[in-house]
Amino acid sequence: MINSTTKLTCLLGSPVKQSLSPIIHNYLFRKYNINNIYTCFDVENIESAIKSIKTLNILGCNITIPHKVNVIDYLDFIDDNALLIGAVNTIKNEDNILKGYNTDGEGFVKSISDKGYLLKSKKVLVIGAGGASRSICVSLAKEGVHSIKIINRTISKAENLCETINSNFNTECSFSNKDILCKDLEEADIIINTTSIGMDSDLCPINTDIRVDKNLLVCDIVYKPHETTFIKWAKDNNLNVIYGIDMLINQAFESFFIWTGIKPDESDFLYIKSIYRN
Ligand code: NAP
Numbered sequence: 001m002i003n004s005t006t007k008l009t010c011l012l013g014s015p016v017k018q019s020l021s022p023i024i025h026n027y028l029f030r031k032y033n034i035n036n037i038y039t040c041f042d043v044e045n046i047e048s049a050i051k052s053i054k055t056l057n058i059l060g061c062n063i064t065i066p067h068k069v070n071v072i073d074y075l076d077f078i079d080d081n082a083l084l085i086g087a088v089n090t091i092k093n094e095d096n097i098l099k100g101y102n103t104d105g106e107g108f109v110k111s112i113s114d115k116g117y118l119l120k121s122k123k124v125l126v127i128g129a130g131g132a133s134r135s136i137c138v139s140l141a142k143e144g145v146h147s148i149k150i151i152n153r154t155i156s157k158a159e160n161l162c163e164t165i166n167s168n169f170n171t172e173c174s175f176s177n178k179d180i181l182c183k184d185l186e187e188a189d190i191i192i193n194t195t196s197i198g199m200d201s202d203l204c205p206i207n208t209d210i211r212v213d214k215n216l217l218v219c220d221i222v223y224k225p226h227e228t229t230f231i232k233w234a235k236d237n238n239l240n241v242i243y244g245i246d247m248l249i250n251q252a253f254e255s256f257f258i259w260t261g262i263k264p265d266e267s268d269f270l271y272i273k274s275i276y277r278n
Contacts, residue, residue: 002037008056009038009259012049012071013064016040018224021062024252024272032262043067050074053093060092060259062252068131075100084168085134090255101258104132105139107251108221111242112190114250114266117217119143125184126150127205128194129157129175132221136194137161141169149184150175152195180206185216192219198228205230212237223248226276245276 011021017040025038036059043049046067051074053061063071068087072078075091078100082088088100112119122145126133129152137148148171152158158175165173185191197205199222208229218234223244234241249272253264 003035005035007036007059009036009060009062010058011038011040011062011064012043012046013040013062013067014042014044016042016064019064020248020276021252023275024249025256027272027275028253028256028262028264028268031268032260032264034260034262046071047074050091050098053091053098054096058093060090060255062255063089063091072100074098081105081138084138084164085131087131087134089135089251090258092258101255102135103251103254103258104135104247105137105142106254107249108136108192108219108247109139109143110250110254111246112217112219114246114269115242117190117240119145119190121146122189123147123187124149125180125188125191126194127180127192127197128152129154129161130194130196133194134161134164136192136221137165137173138168141165141171141173145171147172147174149173149188151177151180151184153177180210182210182212185210185212186214188216190217190219192221193228193230194221196222198222198225198230200224202229204228204233206233208233208236212239215240217242220244221247245273249273249276 022038029036075098082100082102085102090101092099124145150158155177162173162175193205197203216239218239219242220228220230221244222228231241257263
């Protein structure tokens with residue numbers, strides 16, 4: 001029950017009305033008996049929104065588009081992972097010190113490892129070089145993947161991300177802005193769509209006429225629709241798939257852990273996934 005000691009956590013961004021985070025976090029706060037609520041604020045001025053975290057003694061926040069990068073300027077501490085990525089999606093207010101983290105990549109890695117797949121020494125093809133891709137590539141490199149090939153429309157962003165990976169990890173990173181060919185898929189163990197292609201549309205980041213006859217794990221981080229054209233293409237080729245909703249839930253669980261020290265379990269994951277699919 002909400003009372004005078006209820007604390008607040010929230011999402012800051014614009015737009016936020018499509019967010020699933022309130023469903024996930026309010027379920028977790030109730031389940032783990034924590035007197036906290038989660039809500040969303042559509043904010044344009046991130047600087048004043050961040051100041052209010054201290055004023056109102058808010059426990060923590062998630063940050064979404066378009067503030068994930070510029071929010072860094074207004075925090076007291078940024079953890080190494082978020083610094084390398086150059087973006088923050090989670091803030092914890094610890095005794096009026098605002099600490100910034102990025103849980104996207106860890107959430108993605110968990111969505112793969114929880115299904116029993118190993119990342120170490122794998123060859124990964126990543127489509128996209130935006131914010132989510134940066135977070136995912138850093139986490140993949142930390143897991144010791146053999147190589148990452150980044151394909152992105154804007155070559156400079158792919159090049160910049162590659163430089164971050166090559167100068168901080170042993171993983172070999174290369175980049176291109178060419179369309180994906182059969183040969184690229186033959187060389188890869190895992191392919192990940194990190195672009196927004198397929199979000200609320202039936203577009204696909206690769207040519208769906210390409211046929212694949214090998215073991216390839218196909219991951220889409222787009223979660224709306226649940227089954228994107230990319231995932232449908234993978235299933236038509238009898239390939240194993242990981243859905244975007246898995247990363248979405250797991251990155252939220254990582255944020256919840258940062259705020260509360262509690263790690264949600266598999267039953268929480270399955271429950272939230274079932275609500276989403278219904
Ligand atoms: P972002 O920073 O804006 O990056 C967007 C990426 O998509 C860039 O690589 C961009 O290429 C590419 N792109 C967009 N439209 C394109 C088009 N028409 N043709 C070719 N490439 C195109 O966004 P983000 O934060 O990384 O998010 C990307 C997607 O991931 C969104 O759909 C978001 O909802 C989803 N996401 C999911 C989760 C999850 O938990 N499942 C978490 C974060 C994000 P350019 O560099 O050439 O512009």
